[in-house]
């Protein structure tokens with residue numbers, strides 16, 4: 001069997017990973033970049049974090065996110081309504097950007113990771129596995145769920161001065177989604193995923 | 202014996218799936234991506250995107266990012282104006298968040314990426330490891346600049362009580378989103394392995 005080798009994605013130095021034991025991680029000796037982790041449960045972990053994350057996102061999209069109350073006027077909005085509001089008020093650019101970065105891309109990443117990791121877990125190869133893996137690794141850096149959440153906190157402080165704001169269930173669900181998203185990504189390993197895909201082909 | 206790089210062994214790592222193949226391979230046998238030892242024209246593309254981002258940075262900071270219609274009066278605020286307003290209101294932590302995310306991060310990221318491009322072109326006495334760390338930092342913090350754009354989106358969508366208070370987005374919001382997106386693409390297209398290719402004799 002040929003040696004399992006990997007070039008550091010950050011500085012191109014070659015490493016032999018044959019001696020890497022289960023549970024161990026490797027990083028580059030020259031530039032300290034993370035290389036890979038051997039973890040037999042990684043695929044299952046990604047799948048379960050992604051499932052929970054998707055449930056949380058569904059909750060976050062269904063119930064009121066923030067309730068705004070001033071002088072008897074009430075405004076309760078869900079997350080999708082927030083985006084629709086931007087759209088109908090003639091701000092298609094802002095609406096599209098927000099929708100993509102805080103809902104569509106994060107949801108896509110979790111859904112694609114769930115499907116991919118289920119396939120890898122069950123050792124069955126499908127022709128769509130490769131294009132799917134190709135896509136999902138490019139999409140990850142464009143998810144801005146956690147950035148949006150900080151934006152929400154900043155907005156809360158700004159509005160607090162002018163009206164009464166009630167935090168809805170969706171606020172907490174979205175917070176949970178952000179955490180689960182990060183946990184799923186932290187278990188994801190590009191090198192191991194592709195090794196597995198090659199193994200299945 | 203110290204390890205050698207993939208290039209020194211006439212190998213190339215696929216940029217998509219990390220598979221090691223011979224440099225003259227056209228397409229990756231594993232994922233089908235085109236194989237390049239180093240991203241072609243990485244430096245030129247990154248610089249072109251950086252210049253675009255720099256040009257967008259001007260309207261993003263000079264035009265208003267948000268208009269506030271309150272009790273028949275309209276006021277506008279730029280990004281820096283918003284920070285000053287928060288300071289006046291005494292919201293120091295929030296002012297700090299916005300200042301770091303909207304002023305320091307985009308500016309620092311642009312400068313860092315220019316620095317990385319120029320040191321590749323003309324060599325650099327500084328350490329390669331430090332430059333790699335600088336690159337990783339710019340990659341890590343890049344998207345956090347979108348905070349202010351999201352704040353505008355939330356305020357505009359949520360607080361909409363005609364006659365009492367209405368927020369409207371200014372042109373700077375989209376320009377600023379443009380700065381963030383172009384610098385993110387610029388950083389993604391920058392081939393960090395180039396930092397280590399030149400001057401192998403320099404101590405890391």
Ligand SMILES: [Zn+2]
Pocket residue numbers: 008009010011012013028029030031032033
């Ligand atoms: Zn390295």
Ligand SMILES: [Zn+2]
Pocket residue numbers: 215216217218219220229230231232233234
């Ligand atoms: Zn490949």
